[in-house]
Amino acid sequence: MSYFPILKAPYCTGETTLYNFSPNNWESVYKGTQVINLSYTDGFFWHSMVLGELAYGDYQVFKYQDVKELIPSNSLPLLSLTQNKLDKISRELPELVSNQTNVPQHRSTLGLTSPYTTTSYQGELNPFPLKSSLLTFSPFLQFSDKVENFVLLLNLEKQADSRKVKVEIFDANTKTLKCEKTALSNNITVISLDDCGFLQHDLPLVICREMTAIPLYFSCVNEGEFLSLEHTHPPASLVVHGARFGAQKYLKDYWFSQLKKNA
Amino acid sequence: MHNFLGKVKKSPWVVGQTLTKKPRKPQSAISDLFIWRYNKSWNTYFELLDLTGLFGEKGQHQADIIFFNNNGEQFHQKSIELNGLCRQILNISKLLSELKKLPSNYGTFCIFHKEIPNSVLKFQSFIAERGYISYQYKNAPLRSYVHGNLDAIDDSLTLLGGSSFFNRHYNLQYLLLPDKNYEVALINASSTNKEIKFKVVEFDNNFQIKEVITLKPKQVFVFPIQNLSNPSRLIIESKMIMARPVVFCLGDDKMDVFHG
Numbered sequence: 001m002s003y004f005p006i007l008k009a010p011y012c013t014g015e016t017t018l019y020n021f022s023p024n025n026w027e028s029v030y031k032g033t034q035v036i037n038l039s040y041t042d043g044f045f046w047h048s049m050v051l052g053e054l055a056y057g058d059y060q061v062f063k064y065q066d067v068k069e070l071i072p073s074n075s076l077p078l079l080s081l082t083q084n085k086l087d088k089i090s091r092e093l094p095e096l097v098s099n100q101t102n103v104p105q106h107r108s109t110l111g112l113t114s115p116y117t118t119t120s121y122q123g124e125l126n127p128f129p130l131k132s133s134l135l136t137f138s139p140f141l142q143f144s145d146k147v148e149n150f151v152l153l154l155n156l157e158k159q160a161d162s163r164k165v166k167v168e169i170f171d172a173n174t175k176t177l178k179c180e181k182t183a184l185s186n187n188i189t190v191i192s193l194d195d196c197g198f199l200q201h202d203l204p205l206v207i208c209r210e211m212t213a214i215p216l217y218f219s220c221v222n223e224g225e226f227l228s229l230e231h232t233h234p235p236a237s238l239v240v241h242g243a244r245f246g247a248q249k250y251l252k253d254y255w256f257s258q259l260k261k262n263a
Numbered sequence: 264m265h266n267f268l269g270k271v272k273k274s275p276w277v278v279g280q281t282l283t284k285k286p287r288k289p290q291s292a293i294s295d296l297f298i299w300r301y302n303k304s305w306n307t308y309f310e311l312l313d314l315t316g317l318f319g320e321k322g323q324h325q326a327d328i329i330f331f332n333n334n335g336e337q338f339h340q341k342s343i344e345l346n347g348l349c350r351q352i353l354n355i356s357k358l359l360s361e362l363k364k365l366p367s368n369y370g371t372f373c374i375f376h377k378e379i380p381n382s383v384l385k386f387q388s389f390i391a392e393r394g395y396i397s398y399q400y401k402n403a404p405l406r407s408y409v410h411g412n413l414d415a416i417d418d419s420l421t422l423l424g425g426s427s428f429f430n431r432h433y434n435l436q437y438l439l440l441p442d443k444n445y446e447v448a449l450i451n452a453s454s455t456n457k458e459i460k461f462k463v464v465e466f467d468n469n470f471q472i473k474e475v476i477t478l479k480p481k482q483v484f485v486f487p488i489q490n491l492s493n494p495s496r497l498i499i500e501s502k503m504i505m506a507r508p509v510v511f512c513l514g515d516d517k518m519d520v521f522h523g
Contacts, residue, residue, distance in 0.1 A: 017438050021496075025432035026276040028269060058466060059438055059494075103282060103505060104523065107436050117517040119407070122436065137317065139310035139350050139395060144404050172317075173348040203312070203350040219405060226405035226517065233393065233410060238314055240293050240414045241285050242388030250382050254319045 001100045002124035003039065003078040004108040006064050007216070008188055009152055011224030012112035014064045015120075018081050020054040022099060023106055029099040030083055031056050037086050039078040039094065040071040041160040041186045046093055047071075048086035051079075063113075076187045078125070078156070079108070093127055093158045114224025121229060125214070127158045132212035135252050136232045137172060138204045140217035141193055147221050149193045151206060153183045153213035162186055165210040169196050170259055172203040177259075185211055207259065281425045282504050286389060286417035293391040293423065294373035295411030296450050298483060298509055299330070299355050302368040306399040307355040308406060311374065313345040314390055318380035323347075325377045326392075329420070330359070332366040335451070335481030337420075342377075371450060371483050375418040389417075398511070400518035412507055412522040415452035422480050424452030425504040433499040433506040435523050439463065445488040446511040451478035453503060460500040461486045465493045 006014035018036065022029045033055050039048040049070065054060055067077045080086075084097040099106055111120035134153075141149045153167065163185040169178050179196040183189035198204055206215060219228045236248035286293065299307045315324045323344060330339040339362060345351065355372070359365055374392040383390050393411030400407070416422050439445060451457050456477055463472040471491055476484055486508075488497070499506040507523040 019436040019496075021434060021436070023434050023436050025434070026273070026429075028272060057468075059496075061438070104433070104507060109437055117514070117519070118512075119519045121521050122523060137312060139312065139352075140408055142405060147405060201346070201349045201351075203348055217408070221405045226403055227519070228397075228405055228407045230395070230408035230410055230521075232395075237393060238317065238391060239383055239386065239388035240283060240391040242383075243386040244388060246386045247383060247388050250386070251318065258319075 001096055001098055002106065002126050003080050003156060005110065005125050005154060005188065006062060006067065006077040006079065007110050007112055007152065008064065009112050009150065009190060009218045010148065011220055012114045012227070015061060015111040015113050016079055017059055017061045017109040018054060018079060019059045019108060020081060021057050023101055023104050027101040027103070029101065034081045034083060034098070035085060036060065037080045037082060038067055038070060039080065039086065040075040041162065042072055042075070043162040044160055046090045046160045048088060048094055050085065054081060091160060112218070112227060112229060114227060116225045117227055119227040119229040121231065125154065125156050127156045128212045130157055130159065133210070133252060134206065134208040134212045134215065135235055135255055136206045136215040138206055138215065138217055138232055140219065140230065141198055141204065142219050143200050144221070147219055150218045151191045151193055152216040152218055153189045153191065154216060155183070155185050155187060155211055155213040157185050163211065165208055167191065167206065167208045168259070170205040170207070172205040175258055183208060183211065183213065207256065209256065275428065280427055280504060283414040284423045284425060286421065286423070289384065290379050291389055291417040291419065292375040292379065293389045293414050293417050294375055295393045295413045296371040296373055296415040296452055296481065297396050297411060298369065298448050299359065299372050300369045300398060301356045301359050301365070304401050308397045309353040309355055310395040311343065311345065311351040311353050312394060313347055314376050314392065315378045315380050316345070316347050318382050320378065320380050327375045327377065328372055330370060330372045331481050332370040333483055335479050338366050369483065369485060371481065373416050398518065398520055401516045403516065403518070407518055407520045409509060409520045409522055413450065413452055415450065422452050422454045426453045426455060427502045427504050430500050430502055431504065433523065435497040435499070435508065437496065437510065439488060439491060439495045439497060441491040441493060444513045446513065447486040447488065447497060448483055448509045448511070449486065449499065449506060450483045451480055451503065454480050457501050457503055459506070462498040462500065463488055463495050464498060465495050471495050
């Protein structure tokens with residue numbers, strides 16, 4: 001059911017590895033060749049095309065360069081592995097008939113490669129609801145010489161339009177607004193965190209009241225000689241069992257109301 | 264009908280086999296079992312957030328950090344005053360270097376937040392430390408981060424990981440390459456010994472490496488993968504419900520870490 005984006009970040013090119021095998025041996029999945037699709041939005045419609053097929057048990061690596069000529073510049077390339085062929089043009093993001101497991105989820109390797117090294121995480125991307133918001137505490141900034149820090153906001157929605165939304169970055173302790181940026185829906189937005197004036201002991205808090213996203217934190221040294229990439233947990237992950245999404249709503253309501261007067 | 268048959272087929276794998284058990288006491292705190300590594304090549308850091316403070320509770324809060332060696336035996340414990348809503352980076356290597364003698368050069372640790380927010384109790388949830396650990400390899404100028412992925416243990420040191428009736432495969436969806444070395448760390452977060460089979464197979468199903476070990480509760484094992492002749496993948500077979508590893512990918516002086 002998931003899409004697998006090809007990431008982008010400064011000094012790096014994205015590289016996504018798809019796998020046509022299940023992450024476990026006990027959840028029922030389709031064990032046959034699947035279609036590899038590439039989808040993107042032009043801001044009005046979703047466009048999809050077939051890139052090839054992947055035999056059961058096999059893998060395939062896609063670099064950004066492999067799809068660059070097939071999509072508009074600055075659009076987010078979305079790969080998928082399906083049993084169905086996707087509509088070439090659609091108003092809504094195509095529904096995927098594909099393998100889905102829960103323990104663990106079916107994933108791909110989402111990587112960033114510089115001329116020197118590679119960093120990756122195991123991920124997938126599902127469409128977020130239109131009415132959603134983002135709250136993330138981000139203790140990932142590194143402060144050595146020649147280090148650069150970014151947050152990469154990865155969003156996908158069913159609608160094909162490209163919304164521009166406000167991203168507010170606060171210091172969690174003083175609740176002061178450190179900087180304001182914009183992000184795009186259905187895209188990966190690269191935001192530098194180095195010009196926000198954070199010090200070593202500040203806890204950055206990134207919020208977006210109009211859209212949610214997977215917040216990926218990316219740091220590099222010497223224009224890509226060393227790389228680090230990881231995402232933060234959604235607020236619901238601060239608790240286990242019970243009404244976890246009640247806890248998430250509580251946290252969002254609390255912080256959004258606290259930060260309202262400073263925005 | 265199809266859905267019903269699917270559920271029946273799945274039932275031997277799910278009935279009575281929870282991924283994470285609930286702690287007995289409603290006011291318990293939960294933690295991941297994080298992997299520490301400390302020797303001349305490795306340093307470990309942890310981003311300690313005041314989770315209770317994030318829920319809007321004022322005052323000075325505390326957390327306990329408990330260390331285990333690679334066999335799962337506890338060897339050190341410390342209480343830490345939290346810095347409120349400021350960032351607090353725990354230098355785990357420095358903390359361990361202050362001990363007279365280390366029992367191993369890797370192991371696990373857990374962190375329990377001592378004050379439980381009222382809102383968390385209201386939602387009948389448990390506060391969980393599953394935060395952000397970073398590793399420095401060969402004094403690199405950048406640390407690599409990975410988040411916790413296992414709700415492993417509660418503050419009475421009861422392990423919460425579920426056990427399966429049957430052997431399960433955890434097929435890591437990751438491409439192992441011949442020009443890299445890997446260290447795959449796996450923790451037994453269940454309360455019973457577990458036999459684990461690590462299998463590295465090529466994509467035509469030829470075996471490259473096979474190793475069988477037994478992990479005691481809380482024990483961590485680092486499985487090395489090197490000198491592969493062809494691109495391969497990893498299968499972990501065990502009676503753990505989620506044998507999700509942390510993978511360290513090594514190449515010269517560079518390192519990348521991620522979870523399965």
